[in-house]
Amino acid sequence: MSVPFPSADWVVKYKEAINGSAAYKAAGATWEKGVVALVCTKKPEIGLPDDVGIWLDLHQGVCRDAKLVAVGEAQKAPFCITGDYARWKQVVRKELDPVKGMMQGKLKLKGDLATIVKYVKASQELVECCSKVDTKFLDE
């Protein structure tokens, strides 16, 4: 059954997908840099009245915790990636590589770009995990 993006249910499914991915486990095995937060900016016309934060506590190839958080909380993470709904939709559909999206001005990154670049393979595997979640997009 498809789950809406973004939502608490989607985040649960995403965590399951991450922890079920051998490829991510390998690519992120040395990640000890802390939480990665994703922020989807509000789009009231599709039923997203406020900015939404997704908190991913990633450590050594495992997602220890994943939850929805307020944007203020998300921005406290060492790495906070922000985009509008259309951009995140492209990421979830594997149409936009997030690292390249940052370099092209399509996604915002607050944090050390060099660290993100070093883990480009892990970021690609996280996107692969996104695409495994049966997702219902709010604008469709």
Add this chain to the structure above:
Amino acid sequence: MAYDADLNFNFVYRTKIVFGAGSLREAPIEVAALGGTRVLLVTDPGVVKLGLAKRVEAALGQGSGGMHVGTYADVPSDSSIDTVERGAALGREMKADAVVSVGGGSVIDTAKGIAICLGTGHRLVEHEGCNTLSKRLTPHVVIPTTAGTGSEVSYAAVVKDAEKHRKILFVDWFIIPDTAILDPELTVGLPPKLTAATGMDALTHAVESLHSLQREPIADALALHAIRLIKEYLPQAVENGKDLHVRGQMLIAANIAGCAFSNAQVGLVHAMAHTAGARFGIHHGHANSIFLPHVIRYNGDACADRYRLAAEAMGVDTRAMNDDAAVEAAARACAELAARCGLSARLRDVGVAESAITAELAEATTYDGSIVYNPKFVGESASLIPVYKAAW
């Protein structure tokens, strides 16, 4: 030169270009066009020593009716957060509403940082990362005194965090300078060796734009023309730095190569040059010059067609060559140009010990943002050791 059917890209060339010998006189007009009335001049001691800062101050005008309210000339060759913050403090004290930078890459990046601080009222570190800005900044006019960095049209700035011993990247469309005044008269004092190194930096920008994973036709066109200009004019600029025509052509080449890489990005050459340059104190352009031929060979099987284009732009007839030969021709053409300009070709020539080429050096290279767009995916850092060894 075919592109895939699914080609898609964004292309941005936001900076207004004002070119010509004597175009420095346009500075106050350009500042006024951006709404500026009180200019903070950002420069470095070398530019001051050459008398160029004074010329810019005079062009801007001082006192009543003038625009120049202060000069910040303390920019070192490797800028830092502290350097930027001190410049921003001076800007606030002087109530500056525009920044004019006169110098090379470090000066321009410092001025970008100062424009961030003045425009947002924030500390610089609050904007580390990508696209953290949401509005245009304090107007920034650049007057380059070298022909190489392309920083006058780029959307990136790098400064050192001295406390944490790392470089901080700022990548944002809003930091692209508003106007670049390309006046060849301001580059005639550049010594031959620096002319060569900065020119090879520009060549590397162009070649890396061509091989980047984000290559696209507009950047390709700019990169190929830049290569032609650099091949023709860099040796002349090294030989006779007083020739304004030649200096002007190199300013144009560096500018369009800068625009090409700002859109298409760079790759492994820059990742290695950033890493080795910081460790061994090699001038960035010279480091690029050393690594460029070796990275071309390393990447050759991934994008031989791109290197064939580069070789042809360098004047090599590749029609009878197979791919391997065309790649080698491109690598040789770059190396020969550097040699003709008097640049040494190997790491050993610039004081790097062979023992310094370590797994740790190779690993550090993979942390550089430039590597993302390299045409050959660098999965294992160990694969870079032979490239470093070849460059040694």
